[in-house]
Amino acid sequence: MFVPTKCFFTKGVGIHKDKLASFELALRQAGIEKYNLVYVSSIFPPNCQLVSREEGLQHLSPGSIVYVVMARNETNEPSRLVSAAIGHAMPKESNTYGYLSEHHAFGETAEVSGEYAEDLAATMLATTLGIEFDPDRAWQEREQTYKASGRIISTTHTCQSAEGVMDGRWTTVISAAVFL
Incomplete structure (x- = not known):
């Protein structure tokens, strides 16, 4: 059974007349285009260490099967x-x-x-830890509640955004957590 011991975050944007090529360019900008990506669900393994993108990429070889949690969006609508x-x-x-x-x-x-996205991850963790909170409160208030409980040590996020280009080409954005 494979349990990742390291993880890094990456993101990218790609623009091309073809939707698939736009996705490929976003993967290239993120530095993960040379791998066979397998999408997995959203559990961050126990004792898994966050490393930099640069360090993480050093552990991978072209063609490797790599597990990722990925968010992806695309448009061909201008602006x-x-x-x-x-x-x-x-x-x-x-x-x-x-x-x-x-x-x-x-x-x-x-x-x-x-x-x-950060709020969503923290809320899912808080519910599994039994931390009581008011779901109708703003994220900043809930974040303080979560951290004040002493049971959630950190929250963070990575995000890529972009505007669709004026000539109607595809614009694709991705953010990913890459497991090693």
């Missing part, structure tokens, strides 16, 4: 704002699993999409 975000929440105990979340949106800035 349409697209975003793709990955949220991350970690419990205090390193031997306990955390959460990742994917969010893909239209009309949201990178900041809004990123915070939404």
Whole structure:
């Protein structure tokens, strides 16, 4: 059984007349185009260490089967704002699993999409840890509740956003958590 011990975040944007080629260019910008990507669900493994993109890429070889949690969005509409975000929440105990979340949106800035994904990951973790909170409160208030509980040590996100180009070519955005 494979349990990842390292993970890195990456993101990219690609623009091309063909939808698939636009996705390929986004993967290239993210540095993960040479791998066979397998999409997995959103559990961040216990004792998994976050590393930089540069360090993570050094562990991979072209053609490798690589597990990712990926958010992806695309448009060919001029000026349409697209975003793709990955949220991350970690419990205090390193031997306990955390959460990742994917969010893909239209009309949201990178900041809004990123915070939404981070909120989603933290909320999923909080519910598994039994942390009581008011789901109708703003993210910033809930974030303080989560961290004040002493059971959630960190939350973060990575997000890519872009506007559709004026000539109607495809614009694709991706954000990914890549497991090693």
